[in-house]
Amino acid sequence: MNIEQNTHTLSVYVSNRPGVLARIAQVFSRRGYNIESLVVSPAKDGDFSRMTIGLSGDPDGLEQIIRQVGKLVDVLSCVDHTDDSAVVRELAMVKVRVDAEHRIGVLQIVEHFACKTVDLTDTSMIIMSTGASEKVDAFIRMIKSFEVVELVRTGKVLMARGDQPT
Amino acid sequence: MKSNQTNSPMDGAQALVKCLEAQGVEYIFGLSGGSAIPIFDALVTTGTKIELILVRHEQGAAHMADGYARATGKPGVVLVTSGPGATNTITGIMTAHMDSVPMVILTGQTITPMIGKDAFQEADVFGLTMPVVKHSYLLKNPNDIPRVVKEAFHIAGTGRPGPVLMDLPKDVSSGKFTGELDPPMNLPGYHPVREVDAAAVSRIADALSRSVRPVILAGHGAMISGAEQEVLQLAETLNAPVTTTLLGKGVIPETHPLSLGMLGMHGTAYANKAVVECDLIMSIGSRFDDRIIGQADRFCRDAVRIHIDVDVAEIDKMIKVHHSCVGDAKEVLKALLPQVGQLNTEDWLRRIDGYRNRYPLRYGKQGGLKAQQILDELYKMTQGKIVVTTDVGQHQMWAAQFLKTIRPNDFISSGGAGTMGFGFPAAIGAQFGRPKDQVWTIVGDGGFQMTLCELATACVSKLPIKILVLNNHYLGMVRQWQELFYDDRKSGVDLVGNPDFARLADSYPGAKGLTLKRTADIRKILQRAMDYNDGPCVINAECEKTENVFPMIPAGRPLEDMLIDRPRKKLEKPTGST
Numbered sequence: 107m108n109i110e111q112n113t114h115t116l117s118v119y120v121s122n123r124p125g126v127l128a129r130i131a132q133v134f135s136r137r138g139y140n141i142e143s144l145v146v147s148p149a150k151d152g153d154f155s156r157m158t159i160g161l162s163g164d165p166d167g168l169e170q171i172i173r174q175v176g177k178l179v180d181v182l183s184c185v186d187h188t189d190d191s192a193v194v195r196e197l198a199m200v201k202v203r204v205d206a207e208h209r210i211g212v213l214q215i216v217e218h219f220a221c222k223t224v225d226l227t228d229t230s231m232i233i234m235s236t237g238a239s240e241k242v243d244a245f246i247r248m249i250k251s252f253e254v255v256e257l258v259r260t261g262k263v264l265m266a267r268g269d270q271p272t
Numbered sequence: 273m274k275s276n277q278t279n280s281p282m283d284g285a286q287a288l289v290k291c292l293e294a295q296g297v298e299y300i301f302g303l304s305g306g307s308a309i310p311i312f313d314a315l316v317t318t319g320t321k322i323e324l325i326l327v328r329h330e331q332g333a334a335h336m337a338d339g340y341a342r343a344t345g346k347p348g349v350v351l352v353t354s355g356p357g358a359t360n361t362i363t364g365i366m367t368a369h370m371d372s373v374p375m376v377i378l379t380g381q382t383i384t385p386m387i388g389k390d391a392f393q394e395a396d397v398f399g400l401t402m403p404v405v406k407h408s409y410l411l412k413n414p415n416d417i418p419r420v421v422k423e424a425f426h427i428a429g430t431g432r433p434g435p436v437l438m439d440l441p442k443d444v445s446s447g448k449f450t451g452e453l454d455p456p457m458n459l460p461g462y463h464p465v466r467e468v469d470a471a472a473v474s475r476i477a478d479a480l481s482r483s484v485r486p487v488i489l490a491g492h493g494a495m496i497s498g499a500e501q502e503v504l505q506l507a508e509t510l511n512a513p514v515t516t517t518l519l520g521k522g523v524i525p526e527t528h529p530l531s532l533g534m535l536g537m538h539g540t541a542y543a544n545k546a547v548v549e550c551d552l553i554m555s556i557g558s559r560f561d562d563r564i565i566g567q568a569d570r571f572c573r574d575a576v577r578i579h580i581d582v583d584v585a586e587i588d589k590m591i592k593v594h595h596s597c598v599g600d601a602k603e604v605l606k607a608l609l610p611q612v613g614q615l616n617t618e619d620w621l622r623r624i625d626g627y628r629n630r631y632p633l634r635y636g637k638q639g640g641l642k643a644q645q646i647l648d649e650l651y652k653m654t655q656g657k658i659v660v661t662t663d664v665g666q667h668q669m670w671a672a673q674f675l676k677t678i679r680p681n682d683f684i685s686s687g688g689a690g691t692m693g694f695g696f697p698a699a700i701g702a703q704f705g706r707p708k709d710q711v712w713t714i715v716g717d718g719g720f721q722m723t724l725c726e727l728a729t730a731c732v733s734k735l736p737i738k739i740l741v742l743n744n745h746y747l748g749m750v751r752q753w754q755e756l757f758y759d760d761r762k763s764g765v766d767l768v769g770n771p772d773f774a775r776l777a778d779s780y781p782g783a784k785g786l787t788l789k790r791t792a793d794i795r796k797i798l799q800r801a802m803d804y805n806d807g808p809c810v811i812n813a814e815c816e817k818t819e820n821v822f823p824m825i826p827a828g829r830p831l832e833d834m835l836i837d838r839p840r841k842k843l844e845k846p847t848g849s850t
C-alpha cells in the first residue's frame with residue numbers, strides 16, 4: 107500500500123525541558139508533514155524523555171528533517187526505525203454500544219484478537235487491544251461491524267531489538 | 273552606596289550582568305521598558321564596564337548586535353522589554369538566524385504568576401521566536417541565570433552560530449540570587465562540531481585530483497570558521513579559481529588572480545560562466561542558496577559536486593552532492609591540504625580569463641550620476657581598507673559588485689533574509705566593534721528610511737560612520753523586476769515624499785549632510801565624508817532613477833540563462849522564489 111511507504115516511525119531522545127515538543131513539532135509542520143501519532147514519556151533517566159513519532163508525508167525530504175530535528179539543542183538523537191528490526195506496539199480502547207443479546211458476537215472478536223474487556227455495562231463495553239499496529243487495525247476493522255461509539259489509540263511505541271539502541 | 277552593594281545579596285539582574293561580564297560583553301544594544309527595568313537598573317548598580325547603547329527602535333538594536341557580531345566574530349547582545357519591545361526585535365533575530373550570526377537577546381517578561389494571562393505587555397516571546405532562534409530559554413528561577421547565560425553564549429557562538437534568546441520575567445530578574453555564579457553547563461544534546469571524517473576527506477582529495485575545470489565556492493561558513501588562509505592555500509595549491517557568495521566576500525581577496533568575485537543572481541558573468549562549465553564544484557561553508565544555484569536540478573548537473581559544511585542538515589538539502597564532509601571548514605581543509613597537489617588547470621584559467629575580459633562588470637558612463645560609478649570610485653579611493661555594510665536592494669548588489677573585499681568580516685550584508693533597514697544599524701554595531709576602522713554603509717533611499725531613526729544613536733556616540741544613500745527615489749530593485757518582467761508597470765515603488773537626506777542629517781546634533789549630484793563631484797564629496805569624523809555623515813547621492821543591475825539570472829532559472837545586459841525581448845515572469 108502506498109500509505110505504508112509514506113509512513114515512518116521515528117524515535118527521538120530528548121532532554122526533558124519546556125518547549126522541546128513544540129520545537130520538534132515545528133520542524134515537521136513547517137515542511138508540511140503530518141504527525142499521525144505521538145507518544146512522549148519519561149525515559150529510564152527522568153532528565154530525558156523518549157518520543158515515538160508516527161509520520162506521513164513525502165519520504166524525500168524526511169532525511170533532511172531528521173537531521174534538522176537531530177540538531178535541535180535539546181535533542182540527543184533522532185532515528186528513523188521504519189525499516190529497522192524494532193518492536194513496535196500500541197494500545198487501543200474501543201467503546202461499543204451493545205446490549206446483552208449481541209454481547210456474545212462481540213466477545214467472539216475479543217477472544218479471537220486476544221483483547222480484553224475492561225468495562226462492561228448493560229448497554230456498552232470497553233475493549234482494550236494491544237499489539238502490533240496491524241493487529242490493532244485488524245481488530246478495529248472487525249469490531250466496526252458493531253456500533254463503535256468511541257475509539258482511543260495510544261499511538262506506536264517502539265524499541266530497537268537486541269543491542270541496537272532505540 | 274556602591275560599597276554597600278557588594279555586601280548585600282545580588283538580585284537576578286545583577287547576577288546576569290556579572291555573567292555577561294564574564295562572557296566578555298562590551299556593549300549591550302537596547303531600549304528599556306517596565307519588565308526590563310530591573311536589568312537596566314543592574315547596569316547602574318553593579319558599576320559594570322559594559323556600555324549600554326540606547327537605540328531608538330528595538331529592530332535597530334538587533335541589527336546593531338548583528339553588525340557588531342559580524343564585524344568582530346563575537347556574539348552581539350540585545351536587551352529589550354517585553355511585548356512590543358521584544359516583538360520589534362524579531363526581524364533582526366530572523367536576519368541573524370538566516371545568516372548564522374551569533375547573538376544573545378535578553379527580553380523582559382511579565383512576572384511569572386501573570387504569564388499566560390494576557391498581562392500588560394505580555395507576549396509569548398519564547399513561542400513567537402522559536403522558528404528563528406538557534407535556541408531559547410524562559411527563565412523561572414534567578415539561580416538558573418548563570419548556567420543559562422553560559423549555555424546561551426556557548427550555543428550562539430559555536431558550530432553553526434545563531435541567535436539565542438533568554439526571556440526574563442521581572443520577578444526572576446528582581447528575585448534574590450542565591451546560586452553559583454559559575455556553574456557547569458548542561459547540554460547533553462548539543463554537539464556542534466563533528467570530528468573530521470578522514471575517509472570523506474580522502475574521497476574529496478581523490479575527486480579533486482581528477483578535475484581539470486574545478487571551481488571553489490566559498491561561503492559565510494568559511495569566514496565564520498576563520499578558514500581564509502586555508503581556502504587561499506587550497507586555491508593556490510590546486511591552481512583553482514574561487515567564487516564566493518554574497519556573505520563569503522572577503523574569504524579570498526577579490527584582487528587575487530584566482531578570485532572570480534561573487535556568483536549567482538547578480539554575480540559576475542565570469543563566475544557564473546565558470547560554474548556552468550566546471551567539471552567539479554566544491555562548496556566550503558555555503559548552503560547552495562537559491563540565489564546562487566538558480567534552478568536546483570540544473571545546477572552543475574554534469575559536474576562532481578562536493579559540500580563541506582558544519583551543519584549536517586545542509587548536506588543534500590538544495591542539491592544532491594557526490595561527496596561531503598561535515599565539520600568545521602578550517603579543520604576539514606587542514607586535513608585536505610596535505611592530500612592535494614596542483615591540477616592541470618592552465619586551459620581552464622585561460623578560458624575563464626577570456627570571460628573576464630569579454631564580460632567585465634561595467635556600467636554606462638553617459639547620462640546622470642551612476643550608483644555604480646560612486647562605488648567604483650569609493651573602492652579606488654579606499655582600496656578595500658574599509659568596513660562596508662549594506663542595506664537591501666539594487667545598491668546592495670552594486671556594492672557587492674564594485675566594492676572589492678580584501679579581508680574577511682569587512683563586507684556585511686543581510687543575505688538570507690534580505691532585510692531592508694539592516695544596513696545602517698549594522699554599521700553602528702560594526703563601528704562599535706571596530707573603532708579604528710572606517711565604516712561605510714551603502715543604503716537605498718527606501719531601506720534607509722526604515723531605520724534612520726538610529727542617526728540619533730550614532731550621534732550620541734559620535735560614530736564617524738559614512739552613510740552613502742544611493743537615492744533613486746524608487747524601491748529600485750522591485751522597480752527593476754517590474755520593468756523587466758511586468759511590462760514596466762510600476763506598482764508601489766515610487767518613493768515620492770522622500771526627505772532631503774542631507775538636511776535631515778544636519779538636523780541631528782553632530783551629524784553632517786552632504787549632497788552629491790554631479791559625476792564630477794564624486795571624489796570630492798566622498799573625500800569630504802572621509803574627512804568628517806565628529807559624527808555620522810550622510811551623503812545624499814541623487815542617482816539615475818531607472819538604472820538596472822546586471823548581470824542577472826532571473827529567479828528560478830538555471831545559471832545558463834544569465835542576462836549580461838538588458839534584453840530587447842520581453843521576459844517571462846520568474847518562477848523562482850521572490
Ligand SMILES: Cc1ncc(C[n+]2csc(CCOP(=O)(O)OP(=O)(O)O)c2C)c(N)n1
Pocket residue numbers: 663664665666667668690691692693715716717718719720742744746747748749750
Ligand atoms: C523589510 C523589507 N521589505 C520589503 C523588501 C522587498 N524589497 C527588496 S529590495 C526592495 C527595494 C529597496 O529599495 P531601496 O532601499 O530604495 O534600494 P534600491 O533597490 O532602490 O537600491 C524591496 C522593497 C525587503 N527586502 N525587505
Ligand SMILES: [Mg+2]
Pocket residue numbers: 665716717718742743744745746747748
Ligand atoms: Mg531606492
